[in-house]
Amino acid sequence: MNDLRELYREVILDHNRHPRNFGELKNPDKIIEGVNPLCGDRMTLYVKMENKKIQDISFKGTGCAISVASSSLMTEKAKGSSFEEINALFEHVHEMLTGDPTAAASNLDALDKIAALSGVREYPTRVKCATLAWHALKNAIVGSDDKISTE
């Protein structure tokens, strides 16, 4: 149970129960679809952007707690961020979930609440759940309309 609390921290359970920025956005500049065929998760990301900055962002869909919480935390952090900041965050998140744990630790401050997802690295089969939303966001800012799939 203790190990599981490390994965399902209160922040994650809270964002799963009450996802922030959940729902469709009116007149979005980008709509990106993401799927995780492994578990049947589907999410749609809505993004408004201007001058290489995220003006507004929301998401919709179904998924596991890790996937929903990660999407919710991501939208919270991304709103108002510049593309440059997003790119840096993307790298930090990636490092936190899959990289060298000691190097990753130094970036946790920058990640703020998103650091609550750091427990996911101990569960390799769940890393894709946490990264799906980030890949969708990355596609939105590089201007790709490709559907995102974790497989």
Next chain:
Amino acid sequence: MTSAAEPPNLSNFKDISSLRNDFPALHQNVNGKPLVYLDSAASAQRPQSVIDAMVTQDEQNHSNVHRGVHQLSQRSTEAYEGSREKVRAFINAQYHEEIVFTRGTTESINLVASSLGGKILTPDDEVLVTWMEHHSNIVPWQLACEKTGAKLRAVPINSNGELDLNEYTRLLTDKTKIVAVGHVSNALGTINPIEHIISTAHKVGALVVVDGAQSVPHIKIDVQAMDCDFYAFSGHKMYGPSGIGVLYGKKALLNDMPPYQGGGEMILTVSFERTTYNKLPCKFEAGTPNITGAVGLGATVDYLNSIDFDALSSYEADLLNYATEKFLELPGGRIIGTANKKASVLSFMLGDIHAHDLGTILDQDGIAIRTGHHCAMPVMDHFGIPATGRASFALYNNIEDIDRFILGLKESMELFK
């Protein structure tokens, strides 16, 4: 699924509750807890006798089969063909040539869809599948229909996850050339009325291909009594090795079908002008086969022959009933697939906890279940859900396994409270 009448020679059979001891993989700790393996519908564990047979084959007898004049090749050929004969007897096929070794159920169905489908289907024809099929009994037929212009139709299911037999009869017309149906649904556990499905299809002249992947480990199969035209199954779902499976087909049909793959083994003579094909079953076994797998499958059949299937059915039904009862005591518990006749599969949702999270939490307790769409996306669409958790019970599971499973679910609810 009724309790078994006392078989006359019960003493020849093994006591079901003792079978667990035959499976070495079950006796280990996972995440510090004794393993509870509830994922046999995805792949079952193997008894020691099957593992030993494969080791012996590899240590002492391995060589390529057929045509070899030396000792090891002869031993391998005897073991390989011996397994074919064991499988024939196990499903009561009339001829050993009717048993084609494949990589598994998926390849068996692809073989029929490609070879038979390619030969007989025209743009006026229809292939009938069902809403509860595994993707491996949908996609090969889609491919065959794309190539030939035939149309794919699907028989709907009701809210219990049973086939709508009235719709089946309605969809079955003289345009229907092939009916492809699962004997037992992997996602729902539903046991389909296969004899009825087959006899009804035969009345309109359609051939019936049965996906038997989920039935062979639970139900005694008699292909002649069933009168199916093709029956496909896998070694690894019936406590045998993976990478080996079987296609049973009626001899006359297999004889008329063109080869599926070309290569060695499946030919009689080859020249650049003309190749003549080997006789059954070699015509459909191009290339060096999975020899060790086939030997392991033979040993698996020996193992299953030591078990009384009536007693097994009754034992597994007891497990399923107990699990169903305990599960439904959980607040927010919903079972997907409540057919009247069910194999020992419990597909479920628990409140708003996603199946993927349940899978991870149970795994921390050493309990293995499957989560996701179970390669049956139309089933998930039918019930309007993205995924389920699935606990499947096999001959080596017991009441303690189910108690641990229920306890794990309670812990999940506590965590997500």
